[in-house]
Amino acid sequence: MSLNTRVIAALGAVVVVGAATVGTSVAIAAGQTEHNTHRATLQVGTTSTVADPLCWNDGSPLSDDQQDQCQTKAKQALASGDLPQSDVRASDRIGVGVSPNVAKTGWWASSNGGASSQGGQTSLFSYAQGPSFSGSQTAGKVLNSSGKTVITVVEIDKKSESPIAVWYFQLNTKND
Numbered sequence: 034m035s036l037n038t039r040v041i042a043a044l045g046a047v048v049v050v051g052a053a054t055v056g057t058s059v060a061i062a063a064g065q066t067e068h069n070t071h072r073a074t075l076q077v078g079t080t081s082t083v084a085d086p087l088c089w090n091d092g093s094p095l096s097d098d099q100q101d102q103c104q105t106k107a108k109q110a111l112a113s114g115d116l117p118q119s120d121v122r123a124s125d126r127i128g129v130g131v132s133p134n135v136a137k138t139g140w141w142a143s144s145n146g147g148a149s150s151q152g153g154q155t156s157l158f159s160y161a162q163g164p165s166f167s168g169s170q171t172a173g174k175v176l177n178s179s180g181k182t183v184i185t186v187v188e189i190d191k192k193s194e195s196p197i198a199v200w201y202f203q204l205n206t207k208n209d
Contacts, residue, residue, distance in 0.1 A: 073186040073200040074130040076169065077119045084117040086188075086198035094195035107201050111183060116203040121182075123173035123206070128166060129157055135188045136165040138197060142186045144204075146177030160189065172204070180206045 071089060075082045087110065088095060088103035095103065110116045121127065129142040139162040147155025155175040158167035176182045186200040 070132050070134050071188070071198050072132050073135070073202075075117070075119055075184055075202040075204075076128045076130065077121050077172070077204070078125040078127075080119065082117045082119050082202060084200050084202065086200050087116075088196070088199040090197065092197060094190045094193050094197055095199075100196060103196075103199055107183075107199075110201065111181075111203065114203075116183070116201050118203045118205055120207050121172045121176070121204045122208075123171070123176060125172045126169040127157070127172045127175065127184075127204070128169035129184065129186055130166040131186065131188070133165055135198065136161075136163055138162070138188050139191050140186065140188045142167055142184060144175040144177070144182050144184050146182040147175050157184065160191070162191070176204065176206055182206070 071086055072083055073086070075084075087107060088099065090096075090099060107116075131140050139160055140158070141160045142157040144155050144157060157170070157175060158164075175184075182204040184202040184204060186202075187196050188198040189196050
């Protein structure tokens with residue numbers, strides 16, 4: 034027995050509608066009436082880690098005090114192991130993605146690793162509006178020697194040059 038393309042397309046539509054229904058039902062059951070539209074994703078090889086922003090001011094730029102609090106909160110989360118984490122090998126390819134509305138505002142991503150000639154910081158994605166994925170690059174280019182590399186993703190208001198949302202991810206270097 035073989036299925037024709039109409040039957041396959043119909044089954045695919047049922048799966049998509051079913052998945053959307055389940056996702057919405059879970060959000061409603063959890064007391065959420067809206068989907069979180071501010072997410073960042075770290076892709077390492079074939080795995081990905083999705084996170085909500087560590088620092089967020091409901092879409093308004095963070096004040097100087099909020100930015101200071103954000104850095105303190107990030108340091109505490111790193112020390113306690115509470116940042117979203119992913120294991121990585123130097124040969125893995127990594128990339129960063131953001132929600133479409135974050136891409137519309139504008140964003141950038143960097144790591145606290147890489148060549149010392151760059152001050153120990155490597156850009157994964159320079160500021161841009163529109164694209165929602167950084168592309169992928171070899172992890173070895175952005176890792177630091179401590180074995181724990183922090184990836185920072187920032188949605189930024191280009192006019193005020195102030196962050197709107199900030200995400201942090203931790204890469205744990207594994208030997209091949």
